[in-house]
Amino acid sequence: MIEFHNVSKRYPGTADALSQVSFKLESGEMAFLTGHSGAGKSTLLKLIAVLIRPTNGQVLVNNENIGHIHRRRIPYVRRHVGIIFQDHKLLFDRTVFDNVALPLVIAGVPHQEIGRRVRASLDKVGLLNKEKALPVTLSGGQQQRVGIARAVVNKPPILLADEPTGNLDPELSCEIMDLFSQFQQVGVTVLIASHDLDLIGRMGNRVLTLKDGRMIAGGMHNEPQGFM
């Protein structure tokens, strides 16, 4: 589902943020991406969401090389990738329902369908009773779950999460991770960037480790520049 082949990313005037990264995530696989801050976790996720383009190498999502797709195609790639942000990126002037409905509105889903799917998604994250609330009235954990509901409402085959538990206490973090496991169980490919090693250890999933832009663990074994 997600393949990186010798991918490097260099921002102008700096050293490589990512260098020669190769790995492959199968459809329905769940993995953690870890490493010290500045190791390139966010850069890697941004490449999958086409927020940035690779300097070298190939990024394949669903067998499509997205490194060089046309600007106009980008929105359609992003619709297949649900993204969960550490800062939630909710719209604070809209209700929970409207926030979650946004990807469906963008995709042109008929009105009646939107209501049904938004409620199903909110039900999944346990916030069905908050659909009319404004995000400011919710706690941090609840806001994060609204963000998750929005990311999955469109049933994307890929789910990316950038430090989803960064601001949450351990108990809430566990709940959020359980949610991700549930999505994996229904066939979604999940990649979670996190530096919460305790939590990652307890989950027992595959772990991709970055260090100074290189993948030092969990990547591919058969590529010449790959690191173990």
Place this chain on the structure above:
Amino acid sequence: MSAISVYIARHLQVMLSTLGQLVRDPMSNMMTIAVMGIALALPTGLHVMLQNVQNVTAQWDGAAQISLFLKQSVTDRQADQLARLIEQRQDVKSVTRITRAEALEEFRLHSGFGDALESLEGNPFPPVIVVFPTEESDNLLTVQTMLGDFRNKPEIELAQLDMQWLKRLYAIMDFGRRGIWVLAVLLSISVLLVVGNTIRLAIQNRREEIEVIKLIGGTDAFIRRPFLYTGFWYGLTGGMLSWLLVTLSIWLLSGPVNDLATLYDSNYSLTSLDSLQSLILLCLSVSLGLAGSWLAVSRHLSAIEPK
């Protein structure tokens, strides 16, 4: 639901929700709409005024007449002879004679200075021959030649072309028309910029929202749509306001103009914008609104990219 009806439904939804936003924030939107309305009302109003002047003068169009004021010494019989002579000319359609007595009588009746005449010795009016050129010769060049002929005749004191003031008026009106065009173009540009600037601010206010929409797969067209519809509403409401301003102004002026017309024994009344002109005004205003928002959107939306 088919793809097309979904598409139409989305447009309608955006159209109504942008209208809703305008209604919910009336103060700041009214400012933009008022600027548009006034800026468009100015050239439109001037155009309507000019059109009215044209209506007034239209009835005199092509009616050049030459008044020949004869010398005091010319007798009525001599004047009659001269009139017949002139009437035989190829380029003259008809002539009218006004005898000294008739001129005196007319003046007494209409001028209101009848009493003043009593104090004068004799009749101060010269005999007058009014010459109407034929339609073919009713142009400035031929009429000028005729004038020259008449001025050479010894019986004639003064030959005056009554059309000259009309020609001057036309020249002034041409000038005015050109001026209105220049004004219209300048004010249209300013309307464009006002809408563009308002939309630019709206884009900046919704920067975060635009970023989030781009992150979750919103196309450029999707993001552009509400701003273009906002521009459309500005254009439509601004155009309606300018129509209202012009119509109201004409209505306010129509009373005094009617009074004035009555004094001139005329039943002339002001005309306002007809339905075609109103439609053109609205279309123009909507196009300006759309163009202004397009300008802002194409310049500023691409600058907002999620990081």
